[in-house]
Amino acid sequence: MQLSNYLFFTVHCEAALAFYTECGFGKVVSMSRHGDNGMPVRAEAMRGKVMHAQFAGPGVNFYASDNDDAEPMRGSAMIFMIDDLARTEQLFRRLAEGGNITTPFGVQPWGSYYGKLTDKFGVQWMLNCTEQA
CATH class of the missing domain: 3.30.720.100 (Signal recognition particle alu RNA binding heterodimer, srp9/1)
Structure with a gap:
């Protein structure tokens, strides 16, 4: 499955x-x-x-x-779990172009680098990186 x-x-x-x-x-x-x-x-x-x-x-x-009857994207997000900080930062910046950052990329209380955004097509993305700077 x-x-x-x-x-x-x-x-x-x-x-x-x-x-x-x-x-x-x-x-x-x-x-x-x-x-x-x-x-x-x-x-x-x-x-x-x-x-x-x-x-x-x-x-x-x-x-x-x-789909002409598609509902706007909501209540779901695509998440990347990445172990390369430079790649994660680059990907976050690229996805954010023309979109809306809802959680700026940075170190979070759980110790990972994380950021959340909605891209210019309305898709929500979460990027989490466990690599430490």
Whole structure:
């Protein structure tokens, strides 16, 4: 058994996945679009948008799609557990571009470096690093 997260966007899935690729998480390993190869189109505005995509990289695997009836992302966050402080700081800064930092990255009472943010696509991210400076 494996648990993976599924991110729902309304129309920005492809841009979000490109951004996550630029951040260095991994890459899209499969993608299908609304209306391609007999895939159904519930609303014409969704034609060509991402119906289902898998994103993977070292230690990363999640799925995503565009859905015109998607609810805004809330009540869930993607969390990275990392043991490289420089990499964690770099990733936090990159994800924060155009987004909103809710917990600034820094040492927390439990001893780890940690920060939380919502990226420009509305996805919440938590980054926790156990490496000590």
